[in-house]
Amino acid sequence: MADPMKIRAVVRNGVADVRVLMAHEMETGQRKDSSGKLVPAWYISEVTGALNGKQVLKAYWGPAISKNPYLQFKVKGAKAGDKITVSWVDNKGEKRTDEATAS
Amino acid sequence: MNRNRRTSLQVAGSAGLYGALLAIGLLRPGQASAQSLEQAFKTAGIAETLKALGAAGAPESKDIVINAPDIAENGAVVPVGIRSGLANTQMMALLVEKNPSALAGAYDILDGAEADVNMRIKMGQTSDVFAVVKADGKFYVAKKEIKVTLGGCGG
Numbered sequence: 736m737a738d739p740m741k742i743r744a745v746v747r748n749g750v751a752d753v754r755v756l757m758a759h760e761m762e763t764g765q766r767k768d769s770s771g772k773l774v775p776a777w778y779i780s781e782v783t784g785a786l787n788g789k790q791v792l793k794a795y796w797g798p799a800i801s802k803n804p805y806l807q808f809k810v811k812g813a814k815a816g817d818k819i820t821v822s823w824v825d826n827k828g829e830k831r832t833d834e835a836t837a838s
Numbered sequence: 839m840n841r842n843r844r845t846s847l848q849v850a851g852s853a854g855l856y857g858a859l860l861a862i863g864l865l866r867p868g869q870a871s872a873q874s875l876e877q878a879f880k881t882a883g884i885a886e887t888l889k890a891l892g893a894a895g896a897p898e899s900k901d902i903v904i905n906a907p908d909i910a911e912n913g914a915v916v917p918v919g920i921r922s923g924l925a926n927t928q929m930m931a932l933l934v935e936k937n938p939s940a941l942a943g944a945y946d947i948l949d950g951a952e953a954d955v956n957m958r959i960k961m962g963q964t965s966d967v968f969a970v971v972k973a974d975g976k977f978y979v980a981k982k983e984i985k986v987t988l989g990g991c992g993g
Contacts, residue, residue: 792951799960805956
């Protein structure tokens with residue numbers, strides 16, 4: 736199981752500013768290891784963001800997203816105490832879901 | 839029992855269900871683009887990728903803002919943000935012209951999210967980056983050059 740995400744959600748004027756830091760290698764599939772073999776691609780391919788269980792954002796990623804990806808998005812109509820849920824799935828089918836409370 | 843007939847019935851059934859979901863608004867057209875995105879992630883070059891996204895020949899728009907540094911010291915971590923001021927923005931994507939596959943990420947902006955996302959990407963070398971925005975069913979683009987002093991691919 737991958738390490739948990741760090742999620743911060745701060746509400747200002749009814750808009751939640753959500754910042755997420757995920758722990759993932761994001762291997763491009765272009766790099767070679769010390770023996771000259773290609774390291775297979777391994778990256779987060781989908782990320783979803785939800786406010787109180789309702790999906791608001793869906794991201795499709797390729798391997799060009801940096802290692803330990805950072806994502807920031809904004810959710811309208813949010814207030815302090817709301818639940819922000821972020822999930823990701825990588826190209827090997829591994830997944831992770833974490834939740835934060837907006838403040 | 840004819841096996842082929844069974845599978846074709848199943849396929850027809852799921853297509854029907856999909857259509858029904860689309861009709862009652864459970865699925866938005868933006869989400870239906872997932873298959874074409876898969877293709878778009880495999881193409882190199884801006885023109886080809888725009889075509890795969892269905893955005894070939896999209897006009898430039900001043901309402902799209904790419905928020906990124908002019909010079910990135912480390913190509914492995916380049917912060918890039920896209921903001922769209924276009925009404926009804928449904929989808930936003932970021933393309934890097936000189937990366938092995940141009941499409942870095944695409945975002946479905948569903949009800950409740952603002953058309954404003956920030957991410958960190960890898961860039962192999964100095965390149966133009968393009969933001970593609972689908973608003974009200976039409977595509978628009980914006981571009982910006984980012985100079986990279988240290989490439990982020992290979993190693």
